Amino acid sequence: MRIGIIGLGLMGGSLAKAIKKVHAQNSYIIGYDTCPDSLRAAYEDGAIDDMAADRQNAFSSCNVIFICTPVSRTYGIVEDLLPYVATDCIITDIGSTKYEVVTQIDSLLKTSTKRAYFVGGHPMTGSEKFGYSSATSYLFENAYYLLTPMSDTPDFILFILQKMIERIGAIPLILSASYHDFATATISHLPHIVASSLVHLVRENDGDNCHLHALAAGGFKDITRIASSNPAIWSSICLSNKEQLLKIFGRYQIILDRFLEYLKEEDEGELYHFFDAARIYRNTFKEGDTHSSSKIYALQVDAKDEPGSIASIANLLSEHHINIKNIGIVNDREFEAGVLKIVVENKASLLKATEVLSKHHYTIYY
Numbered sequence: 004m005r006i007g008i009i010g011l012g013l014m015g016g017s018l019a020k021a022i023k024k025v026h027a028q029n030s031y032i033i034g035y036d037t038c039p040d041s042l043r044a045a046y047e048d049g050a051i052d053d054m055a056a057d058r059q060n061a062f063s064s065c066n067v068i069f070i071c072t073p074v075s076r077t078y079g080i081v082e083d084l085l086p087y088v089a090t091d092c093i094i095t096d097i098g099s100t101k102y103e104v105v106t107q108i109d110s111l112l113k114t115s116t117k118r119a120y121f122v123g124g125h126p127m128t129g130s131e132k133f134g135y136s137s138a139t140s141y142l143f144e145n146a147y148y149l150l151t152p153m154s155d156t157p158d159f160i161l162f163i164l165q166k167m168i169e170r171i172g173a174i175p176l177i178l179s180a181s182y183h184d185f186a187t188a189t190i191s192h193l194p195h196i197v198a199s200s201l202v203h204l205v206r207e208n209d210g211d212n213c214h215l216h217a218l219a220a221g222g223f224k225d226i227t228r229i230a231s232s233n234p235a236i237w238s239s240i241c242l243s244n245k246e247q248l249l250k251i252f253g254r255y256q257i258i259l260d261r262f263l264e265y266l267k268e269e270d271e272g273e274l275y276h277f278f279d280a281a282r283i284y285r286n287t288f289k290e291g292d293t294h295s296s297s298k299i300y301a302l303q304v305d306a307k308d309e310p311g312s313i314a315s316i317a318n319l320l321s322e323h324h325i326n327i328k329n330i331g332i333v334n335d336r337e338f339e340a341g342v343l344k345i346v347v348e349n350k351a352s353l354l355k356a357t358e359v360l361s362k363h364h365y366t367i368y369y
């Protein structure tokens with residue numbers, strides 16, 4: 004299969020690496036990025052097989068093209084590409100908003116003489132990091148990958164994309180574009196705005212001694228991690244999901260106003276209930292519990308903040324034939340001592356890893 008990837012940052016770079024991991028023999032990836040350094044880095048890494056010199060002709064042989072740029076760029080790229088793509092080419096994107104892009108491209112395709120398909124996509128995974136240097140081959144594992152087909156998208160087109168998504172370890176889920184935008188405004192876009200506004204609150208209220216900055220730890224760092232995300236990506240997301248964001252902002256304001264009322268009234272019972280109801284609901288979100296058939300076998304282990312400590316743990320597990328599926332530093336910890344999250348293949352590997360690491364005096368958490 005010949006695959007095009009336009010935009011080789013965190014998401015596009017990760018996609019290229021993930022496809023290469025599972026399809027190395029029978030995939031040929033042509034990449035393009037307006038940033039020459041990202042394009043060259045992806046090529047030198049072997050994540051892509053060819054560097055497109057331009058955005059148009061270079062993709063004419065592709066069966067599937069993924070657009071992995073800021074959402075504001077997607078429509079223009081499809082418009083430029085369309086005259087050059089092969090008949091029956093599948094074009095998809097991975098942008099965080101769907102309704103605007105899908106509606107505009109639907110109109111474009113309906114007035115075009117070219118028979119090509121567009122299916123909106125959105126992997127529900129990522130991080131506050133950005134750029135090709137942060138791309139990993141395992142980003143999509145066990146993540147929901149939302150698809151928002153057009154009303155006339157043929158089943159076989161959807162089937163091809165679903166299979167590709169499953170091969171990179173993600174879980175395809177079909178939604179309407181409008182419901183997608185409502186859902187992501189609520190669970191992702193508004194939380195990003197809240198995180199950035201909390202950072203502004205500290206910045207604007209700190210004194211010359213910077214005490215607020217020095218004291219902010221634990222909960223503040225947990226809730227504001229995503230404020231470190233790429234501003235170009237997030238301003239583009241907000242503009243593209245303006246209607247749903249305004250709606251959900253209004254509902255959020257009602258909750259804040261309710262809280263303010265309880266506080267002004269010194270209503271201890273309602274204040275208690277406010278925190279308790281949130282606590283109970285929050286505790287029903289299990290980390291990594293995305294899909295019943297994709298149980299994650301993971302443990303967390305304290306790693307010293309010194310060179311070689313991660314390698315020692317990885318070597319230890321490898322010596323005992325324990326295959327590591329995923330490994331990463333947990334960001335949302337109160338202290339900086341470093342907790343390493345390790346995902347293994349199955350329950351037997353998890354028990355063995357626990358035994359081996361305990362024997363070597365590592366502290367383990369689940």
Ligand SMILES: NC(=O)C1=CN([C@@H]2O[C@H](COP(=O)(O)OP(=O)(O)OC[C@H]3O[C@@H](n4cnc5c(N)ncnc54)[C@H](O)[C@@H]3O)[C@@H](O)[C@H]2O)C=CC1
Pocket residue numbers: 009010011012013014015035036037038041071072073074076080097098099100125126127128129130131132133134135233236240
């Ligand atoms: N960051 C995240 O966690 C997630 C992001 N997304 C979506 O993925 C898309 C990409 O985001 P990231 O990879 O995080 O951003 P990024 O900033 O890491 O990468 C974007 C890349 O697109 C390139 N680019 C920009 N304009 C271009 C153009 N006209 N032609 C070719 N390349 C161009 C940039 O040079 C950059 O390398 C966005 O639409 C975002 O909404 C979706 C899920 C998660």
Ligand SMILES: O=C(O)C(=O)Cc1ccc(O)cc1
Pocket residue numbers: 098099126127128129130131191229
């Ligand atoms: O880092 C995080 O927690 C994220 O929220 C990543 C993310 C960013 C944008 C998306 O559209 C989906 C996921």
